[in-house]
Amino acid sequence: MPEETALPATPPEEASPVVHPRDSRREALALVVGLAGWLVPGLGHALLKMWGRALICFFTVGVLVWVGAGMRGNLFTSRGNDAFDSLGYIADLGTGGFYWVARSLETNGPDVSHADGDYGTRFLATAGVFNLLAALHAYEAARGRKA
C-alpha cells in the first residue's frame, strides 16, 4: 500500500484569529474535497492522494449499494410521507452519485414484504451514512486536522 499523505497541518504560529488568504484557500479546497467525496465515494481521499482509503470507500459504498439494491431494499425519494421517510431519503442521498446508480439498478422497485427487502433498506442507508462519514473525514484531512 503506498504511503498515504495529507496536506500539512497549519503551523502553530499561524493559528491566529486573523484570517490569512492561505487559510481561506485551504478551507475552500477542503470544501471541494468534501463535496467531491460525497458525490463520488472515495474521490475526496483520492484528491488527497490517500489511495488506500479512496479505494476502500469506493468499494464499501459500491458493495453496500449493490447488495441493497439486489435485495430490493427501499430507496427513499423526496416525496416522503413522514419524518422517517425524509430521514431515509437523507441517508440514501448520502451515497452521492450511487443514489442514481441504485435507482437505475432497482428497476422492479423495492419489496419490503420479505426480510430481504428490509435488510436491503438498511444496506442502502448504511452506504449513505458511511459515505457522509468518509466525506467528512476527507474534509477534515484536507483542513489538516485529521489524517
Next chain:
Amino acid sequence: MTSSAWAISGMSALIALIAVKLSHLQALVLFALVISVAFGFLGRRQPKERVKYILWTLLLFLLVGVGIGWAMYPFSR
C-alpha cells in the same frame, strides 16, 4: 437483433446479476466484514493497527448481532 432488443436483454442480464439472495447470517457477516474493513482503513493509519482494529470490530459486530438475535428469540413466538 435490434438495438432496443439488445438494451432489454442487457438490462435483464444486469438485473439477474444483481439479484442477491442472502440468508440472515450471510447478510450479517457481509455487513460486518465490509463495515469493519472500512472503519479500519478510515480510523487507523498503520497496517498492523488496522488489522487489529478490523478483527476486533468484526468480532464485536458478530457477537452483538448474534447476541441480540438470541435475546429476541423468546419473544419471537
